[in-house]
Amino acid sequence: MNKEPQLSFSNAQRWRIGANVLVSILAAVVVLVAVNILSARHYRTWDVAGGSDPSLAPLTLRVLGAVTNRVEVTVLFDRRSPTFSSVSRLLERMVRRSAWLQVEYVDYIRFPARAEKVRADLNLLPSDTGDRVIFHSKDRTRVVYARDLSEYDYSQMLTQRTIRRIAFKGEQLFASALFGLIDADPVTVYCLQGHGEQDPEDTDDQMGFSNLKNSLEELNLKVKTLVLDSNTIPADCRLLVVANPTSPLSSAEVAIIQNYLSRGGRMLAQFTFSSLFRPPTGLEAMLENWGVRVGRNYLVDRAQNDSDEPGVSILGEFSDHPIVKPLRRSRLYMVAPRSMELIAAGSADTNPPKVTPLLFTGEGGVAVSPRKEHERQGRLPAAVAIERPGGVLAGVGLPGTRIVVVGDSLFLGNKLIDQLANSDFARLSVNWLLDRDLLLGGIGPQAIREFTLTLTQAQMRSVRWLFLGVIPGSVFLFGGWIWYRRRF
Amino acid sequence: MQAYLVLVRRELGAYFVSITGYLLVSMVLFLVGLSFVDILGKLNVEPTDAPITEQFFVTVYFWMILLLTAPVMTMRTFAFERSAGTYEALMTSPVNDWQVVLAKFTGSQLVYLIAWLPLAFYLVVVSQFSNDASILNIRTLASTFGGLLLIGSVFISMGCLASALARSQVIAAVVTYGLGLGLFLLSLRSLMETPAEGWTGDLLQYVSMTEHMEAFARGAMDTRPMVLYASLTVFFLFLTTRIVEFRRWK
Missing domain, CATH: 3.40.30.10 (Glutaredoxin)
Structure with a gap:
């Protein structure tokens, strides 16, 4: 007897059920996609760590x-x-x-x-x-x-031959890079030339400033050179860099710079110990009117150097000024910087400048004259920041003046700018001089936590035994015992 | 609800009254132990700036465990019932299809969690040998387990679907493994020399499990992966329910 297998449902019913399943699956796919598109557009993130x-x-x-x-x-x-x-x-x-x-x-x-x-x-x-x-x-x-x-x-470099990474400065640098992209048209920085100053186009290892120029361009600045052959400093000059002039500026040139500064100009002035063996440039006298005396001496830190000869200075003592606040755990690599001394501003100014030391030697600092005489001792400043708030002159509002004076210029030369936090100092100084307060302070280096494990060979063996043998083995044996109990 | 709880208990019993569940848990523990011994060996030589939770979830061991355990755990859910002849009895009992699917999913999920739970103990043991107690952060540990639960839910729901589709347990396991591996390979954007751009790149980033798990292990919570994994789980469970229904009326 040939019996046809009987279907529970007719073909039409089976087709309807199949179609129903298919449609509901398609609807579920649409809902899945829609929910995730919405989720991708409207999301929330938070750190629980x-x-x-x-x-x-x-x-x-x-x-x-x-x-x-x-x-x-x-x-x-x-x-x-x-x-x-x-x-x-x-x-x-x-x-x-x-x-x-x-x-x-x-x-x-x-x-x-x-x-x-x-x-x-x-x-x-x-x-x-x-x-x-x-x-x-x-x-x-x-x-x-x-x-x-x-x-x-680097403190354990000599004893244990190790250099530890202690802080990460990424946030500060990435924010700065982003700012450089979104900032409006670049502002112009002029580097004074004509008196043997260090040149932003010079690629020489020691004296060249081409790497500094690159760093400034990364801050969205246009770097130009300036020879003072006219009576004024260009109107688009937002910052004047005077780096280590080796021959004196004429009194007219000094007057132009003084005039620029008194009208709210910005200047980064740098000297080197070698300028001690040459006549003053004229800037020193001008800076005394701003409350700073550039010492006719260079700094040596007794904690680092027993000799009075000009040599490397590692400076790690900073003030609370916004320029150096982010550098608190850092150090600068300088070459025998000239000392700075805070004095009363030269003229009877109704709006006197405020002078703040930026970085110092340690307590063992000594200011050594070219004749190797010890002129001053103690915690001595190697750089200062000068700020005079804006005022009103003949009914016209004037912007504030800002000046940074550093006793060394070699530390920003092509070779040394990459040492320690030298480039950070340059970047922060320029940002402060240009009122880019957004890029100062607030984003300090983030301390790096370093995790190490200290296990002896015996402890390592015990842990290996525990993790690979005891724990998985116990679970397996327990399962085996359950299985055995149920079976027999 | 009562029926659902009875079914969950039945599922758990199926794992832990036989040797299957124990074998599975001890296998996971062995692999986790192997990865920890590896990490310990490395950290004993070289310091790291990443907490221990992060160390583990970037290893190949973690993904190996995840990709292998889900198929083994879920292959028996429906396929075994069919081969053992208990499927019809289950389907004719007074329970809804979705209750059956949900109970099987919950049972597998609980076994999955039990298998991972000793990981917390391993982490505590390792942190005892560290110079810094913050190598193990409790909040990070919680977010890590949250991530494990979410990603595990997707794999297990996929396994339930494969088991409902296949007649053989082996085929179910292979299908689950294949689906899981496919999803995992989508995550490996970093291995692509020329990364995808435009919407393809956005999509690949959106589904990148490796990046999500690394973020969970760091304590970085984001609603996007949470919604993705929750919705995928619900989707696969819905498909499973429809397959089970379809088989009932077929």
């Missing part, structure tokens, strides 16, 4: 809030670099705050071809290698180099 993953500084948030164009951030890094995790974590926090940031990680060790393409796109020289983070928006590019991202502790 507390201290180990701090939020961004208010200044960084302000800079991120001001970004209104797409910024491509290329992290050209070897992922094994110790700085990489700090960089990626910081960028992740920044991306969460600004959807305009598009981050791409390019590991040039694993993907050399991709790295080469990035280099070519950004016109980087083949010799320009190393880890860096590149910020690019429209026609502007800012580069933050890995070497600038960390602060190191």
Whole structure:
């Protein structure tokens, strides 16, 4: 007997059930996609980690809030670099705050071809290698180099041959780079020339200032040279750099600079110990009117140097001034800076300038004259900041004047600018001189926590035994015992 | 609700009255132990700036455990019932299809959590040997387990779906493993020499499990991955329910 299998449902009913399932699945897919599109557009993020993953500084948030164009951030890094995790974590926090940031990680060790393409796109020289983070928006590019991202502790270098990374400065530098991209047209910085000053186009290792020029351009500044052949300083000069003139300025030139400063000008003035063996430049006398005497001596720190000969000075004592506040854990590498002395301002000024020392020697500081006489001793300043608030002259409001005077200029030369926190000092000084308070203070270096484990060989053996044998083995044996009890 | 709880208990019993559940948990513990011994060896030589929770979740061991355990845990949920002949009895009992699906999912999820729970103990043991107590942050640990739970939910719901679709347990396990591996491979954007751009890049970033897990392990909470994993879990469970219903009326 041939019996046809009987269907529970007719074909039409089966088709209807199938169609119903299909439609409901399609509806579920639509709901899934819609929910996730909404979620991607309206989301919230927060840190539950507390201290180990701090939020961004208010200044960084302000800079991120001001970004209104797409910024491509290329992290050209070897992922094994110790700085990489700090960089990626910081960028992740920044991306969460600004959807305009598009981050791409390019590991040039694993993907050399991709790295080469990035280099070519950004016109980087083949010799320009190393880890860096590149910020690019429209026609502007800012580069933050890995070497600038960390602060190191060298105290155990000689005894234990170790250099510890103690702080991460990424937030400060990334915010600065972003600011450089979103800032309006670049302002102009003039470097005075004509008296043997250090030249921003000079690539000489020791005296050249080309690296300083590059750093200033990364701050969205246009750097030009200036020869005082007219009676005024150009109207677009927002900052005048006078770096180590080796021959005196004429009295007319000094008067032009004095006039520029009294009308709210900004100046970074630098000297070197070698100027002690030459006649005064004329700037020294002018600065006395602003409350600073540039000593005819150079500083030696007895804690670092037994000799009176001019040599390297590592300065790590800072005041509370906004320029040096972020450098509290850092040090500067200088060469026998001339000392600074605070004096009463020269003229009977109704609006006297305020002079604040920026950095000092330690308590063992000595000001040594060219004849090797000890003129002053103690904690002696090597740089000062001068500020005179804006006022009104003949019914016209004048902006405030700001001057930074440093007893050394070699520390910003091509070779030394990368030493310790020298470039940070230059950047912070310029930002303060240009009233870019947004980029000062508030974003200090973030201390790096370093975790180490100390297990003896015996402890390591015990842990291995516990993790690989005792714990999984106990669970397995317990299961075996249950199985045995049930079976027999 | 009562029926649901009875079914959950039945599921847990199926794991822990037989040797299956114990074997699974001890296998997970062995792999977790292996990864910790590896991390300890590295940290004993070189200091790190990342807390211990972050150390573990970037290792290949973690993803290996996740990709392997979900198929093994879930392959038996429906496929085993069918091969053992208990499926019809279950389906004709006075319970809804969604109660059956949810109970099977909850049972597997509980086994999954039990398997991961000793991880907290491992982390505490490791932190005892550290120079800094903050190597283990309780809040970070909580967010880490939150991430584990969310990602695990997706894998387990996928496993339930595969088990409902397949007749054989092995096929169910292979399908789950394949789906999980596919989802995991989508996450590996960092291995792409030329990263995807535009909406493809955004999509890949949105579904990147490795990046999400790293963020959870750091204590960085974000509603996007939470919604993604919760919605995917609900979606797969819904599909499973529809498959179970379809089989009932087929």
